[in-house]
Amino acid sequence: MSHSESDSPQHRxxxxxxxxxxxVVSRTEYLGRVDRVALAVGRDAGHPAVVASRAAHEAVYTDMDGDQDGRVTFEEYRAWVGHDAFERSCRRALGSLFDIADVDADGRLDRTxxxxxxxxxxxxxxxxxxxxxGLDTDGDGLLDRDAYLAGIRDFVITGSSPMAAAYGTDRPLLDTHGR
Ligand SMILES: [Ca+2]
Ligand SMILES: [Ca+2]
Ligand SMILES: [Ca+2]
Structure with missing residues (x-):
């Protein structure tokens, strides 16, 4: 695997x-994202935003696990990821995590x-x-839901986005595969 391949947005x-x-991304690992975000912002596991997010993540996982064996390999992920998958299922799941973190529900997150x-x-x-x-282009210290989702979409699809910084694209990627 070349360096540039292992540094792709998909690998990150x-x-x-x-x-x-x-x-392998297991279903438990993937759904665990919801609980980790809820815990980090102090949301109850039964809060409607958390319940909705869990359902959205279940839908993404089922969509992503092409052969439905309960394991998502990198090859499966790479074959799945892209514009269509983003619009079909990712957007809802990513938006649902944003909603969990948006505790005052005004559609914006501050830096913290x-x-x-x-x-x-x-x-x-x-x-x-x-x-x-990078995403807070007007520098008001707040980030809109749409700008956040557009940032992730651009990173996933083109690799070019202020969101790239979130994945540490300026740092070498540790090889977590093939061991
Ligand atoms: Ca794993
Ligand atoms: Ca699979
Ligand atoms: Ca807010």
Whole structure:
């Protein structure tokens, strides 16, 4: 695997989703994102936003697990990810995590809320803070839901987005595959 291949947005995201680094994203690992974000922002597990997010993540996982064996490999992920998958299921799941973190429900996150959300989702706090600064183009210290989702979509599809900083694209990627 070449360096540029292992540094692709797909590899970055897969490595973040594969929390235990065994080369497979399990359903438990994927759904665990919801609970980690809820815990990080102090949301009750039974809050409607958390329940809705769990359902949205179940739908993404089922969509992503092409052969329905309860394991998502990198090959499956790579074959699935892209514009259609983003619009079909990812947008709702990512938006639902934003809604959990948006405790006052005004459709915007401040820097602290954003950093908490992204750290719970698997990014480092400093990488998340750098992404926030890139996404907050008007510098008012707040990030809109639409701008957040557009940032992730652009990163997933083109690799070029202020969200790239959240995944530490300026840092070398540890090899979490093939071991
Ligand atoms: Ca795993
Ligand atoms: Ca599978
Ligand atoms: Ca808010």
């Amino acid at each position: 995201i897969f490595a973040m989703l594969d929390a235990d680094g065994d080369g 809320e954003f950093t908490r959300l992204r750290a719970a989702a698997g990014n480092s706090e400093s990488d998340a803070a750098a992404a926030f600064d």
